[in-house]
Amino acid sequence: xRVFLTIYKYTIMYQNKPKSGGSARSGxxxxxxxxxxxxxxxxxxxGGYRGGSSSRGGSSFGGGQRRRSGGRFQGxxxxxxxxxxxxxxxxxxxxxIPKHAFVDFALDPKIKKNIGKKGYVTPxxxxxHAIPHVLEGVDVVGIANTGTGKTAAFLLPLIHKVLENKDxxxxxxxxxxxLATQIDDEFRAFCSGMGIFSAVCVGGAPIFRQxxxxxxxxxxxxxxxxxxxxxxxxxxxxxxxxxxxxLDEADRxxxxxxxxxxxxxxxxxxxxxQTLFFSATMSREIETLIHEFLNEPVRISVKTGDTAKSVExxxxxxxxxxxxLDILVDLLMKPEFDKxxxxxxxxxxxxxxxxxxLSKGITAESLHGDKRHSHRQSSLNAFKGNKAQVLxxxxxxxxxxxxxNVSHVINYDIPATYEDYVHRIGxxxxxxxxxxxxxxxx
Numbered sequence: 001x002r003v004f005l006t007i008y009k010y011t012i013m014y015q016n017k018p019k020s021g022g023s024a025r026s027g028x029x030x031x032x033x034x035x036x037x038x039x040x041x042x043x044x045x046x047g048g049y050r051g052g053s054s055s056r057g058g059s060s061f062g063g064g065q066r067r068r069s070g071g072r073f074q075g076x077x078x079x080x081x082x083x084x085x086x087x088x089x090x091x092x093x094x095x096x097i098p099k100h101a102f103v104d105f106a107l108d109p110k111i112k113k114n115i116g117k118k119g120y121v122t123p124x125x126x127x128x129h130a131i132p133h134v135l136e137g138v139d140v141v142g143i144a145n146t147g148t149g150k151t152a153a154f155l156l157p158l159i160h161k162v163l164e165n166k167d168x169x170x171x172x173x174x175x176x177x178x179l180a181t182q183i184d185d186e187f188r189a190f191c192s193g194m195g196i197f198s199a200v201c202v203g204g205a206p207i208f209r210q211x212x213x214x215x216x217x218x219x220x221x222x223x224x225x226x227x228x229x230x231x232x233x234x235x236x237x238x239x240x241x242x243x244x245x246x247l248d249e250a251d252r253x254x255x256x257x258x259x260x261x262x263x264x265x266x267x268x269x270x271x272x273x274q275t276l277f278f279s280a281t282m283s284r285e286i287e288t289l290i291h292e293f294l295n296e297p298v299r300i301s302v303k304t305g306d307t308a309k310s311v312e313x314x315x316x317x318x319x320x321x322x323x324x325l326d327i328l329v330d331l332l333m334k335p336e337f338d339k340x341x342x343x344x345x346x347x348x349x350x351x352x353x354x355x356x357x358l359s360k361g362i363t364a365e366s367l368h369g370d371k372r373h374s375h376r377q378s379s380l381n382a383f384k385g386n387k388a389q390v391l392x393x394x395x396x397x398x399x400x401x402x403x404x405n406v407s408h409v410i411n412y413d414i415p416a417t418y419e420d421y422v423h424r425i426g427x428x429x430x431x432x433x434x435x436x437x438x439x440x441x442x
Contacts, residue, residue: 078418083411083439085313098128105131108163111156114190124149125302131157134276139297141290142278145426148302150278151186154246159191161244162219166196170244171269172222173262175252177202177373178380178401180222183248187220196220201237203227204373211236225253225261232265239265244274247293251279251286252423259289266293281419310429311409313437324440325353328412329360331438332390339383339406342392343424345413353412354392367393395420401427411439 102115102123123131126144133140134157144150154172162168174180180202187198199213201223207230214221214236221228221237231237245266247253253262275294279286282301290297316331318324331337344350347368354366365379365388376396383391384403391397395415406428415421421439428435 078414078421080315080439080441082418083313083315083421083437083441085311098123098125100128100132105156106135107131107156107160110163110194111159111190114192115156117192118189120152124153126150126300127153127156129300129302130154133298133300134158134274135160137161137274139275139294140277141294141297141299142276143280143282143299143301144278145280145302150248151183152190154248154276154278155183155187155190158220158244158246159187159194159196162196163194166219168219168244169239169242170220170246171228171239171242171265172220172246172248173225173228173253173265174222174248175224175256175258176249176396177204177224177376178396179249180224181377182402184222187222198222201227201231202373203230204376207231225258225265229261229264232268239269242269242273244276245269246276246278247289248278249280250277250289251281251283251419254285254289255419262289263292280423310433311425311435311437313425313439315439315441318440318442324412324442325356327440328410329357329362331410332357332362337408338389339386339403340390340408340410341383341397341401341403341406341424341427342390342410342412343397343415344392344394345416347394349413350392350394354390357390357392362390363388364390364392367391367397369394369396395424397427402430403427404430405433406430406435408435409437411437414439414441 100123102120103112105112105123107115125148126142127149130140130142130153134154140154142150142153158170162170172180172183174183180200184198184200197216197218198220199210199216199218199222201210201214201221203224203226207227210227210231211234214231221239221242223231228237232239247262253259275297277290277294277297316327318327328342332340342353344353347370350368351366351370354364357364365382367376367379371379379388379391380401380403382388391403392412393401409425409428411421411424415424425435425437428437
């Protein structure tokens with residue numbers, strides 16, 4: 001693995017050279033048949049599946065409709081070889097060496113104390129490069145793989161900014177309710193005991209409770225685009241005095257059709273402001289937004305290829321006459337499948353699959369756009385708390401869901417785009433740990 005670090009006046013790049021994947025034929029799983037070679041199943045298990053080498057080393061969620069672009073990444077037209085990426089042990093290992101430790105950053109001592117309580121010592125690449133620039137007050141574009149610590153990269157310097165000026169107000173905009181709640185949880189941990197307050201404003205939750213919260217002064221408002229626009233139109237949220245805005249998972253918001261909502265509230269913010277823009281992908285549309293919303297931003301890219309090298313990927317071929325559900329249940333009965341996220345295509349399909357797994361004795365929760373916000377949080381908390389082995393979800397869980405120690409991601413239905421696939425499998429192999437991703441092919 002080679003590491004490239006290039007610094008320009010307005011651009012910082014940190015990239016690992018991606019490795020090529022395998023072929024669809026050579027690496028695929030064939031359920032209930034076992035040939036020579038390693039597999040994920042333990043020796044002696046019946047119903048093993050061929051795995052080759054296993055080396056170790058919708059709802060709009062707050063407004064707007066998701067759109068699907070045409071092209072070669074649509075559904076079953078995705079080249080299935082892109083779902084296969086074997087872990088390869090090599091002699092050449094180049095580790096990222098940060099320029100800073102967290103104690104080196106010009107952050108308030110109270111923030112550093114809370115960072116220490118969370119056990120953080122060494123920043124991730126996006127944190128190492130972004131935090132100094134955010135502290136300087138300049139606009140920043142951060143392009144990074146999912147699960148690389150983007151949230152702390154903007155929260156830590158912005159909390160410091162508020163400690164320097166308690167009148168400072170910051171707007172953080174995200175595509176989903178779950179991501180908003182997750183950011184707020186991390187915010188509360190970082191600013192514990194500092195007297196800094198936040199309001200979470202998301203669709204699918206009672207708006208009048210949010211209106212009540214907004215009657216008090218909040219340094220941070222974290223929300224989804226549709227609900228933020230709604231609150232502005234109701235005159236319950238005045239962002240004309242917010243001097244900082246964070247657009248997190250901007251590519252997802254664009255994909256979900258939130259562009260008009262984003263333009264609406266960005267137009268109502270001060271022209272002289274700090275804008276932080278984070279995305280996992282860079283496209284022509286994203287570049288247009290950057291030119292539209294930001295002023296001479298520092299660009300930071302810490303992409304390490306489309307998919308994390310810590311996630312081993314393979315496919316499960318379902319032959320004619322075989323039961324897809326039975327194959328899935330056989331997998332979930334294996335001891336190594338201890339914490340699994342299963343992705344389905346539709347809300348009704350996800351709910352039916354969760355019910356089917358429950359009927360077969362597998363503890364499962366469902367997560368999709370038809371569930372109320374409180375029910376979605378309950379399902380997610382049950383999965384996080386190991387009260388459920390399986391979380392069956394639509395792509396609402398493909399981004400912004402940070403659950404520790406997810407052993408496997410299973411694509412029960414093929415994703416609509418390769419980009420969705422990348423974000424789905426990014427739920428495992430996080431925080432430096434390994435994970436496995438399997439995709440059913442019929």
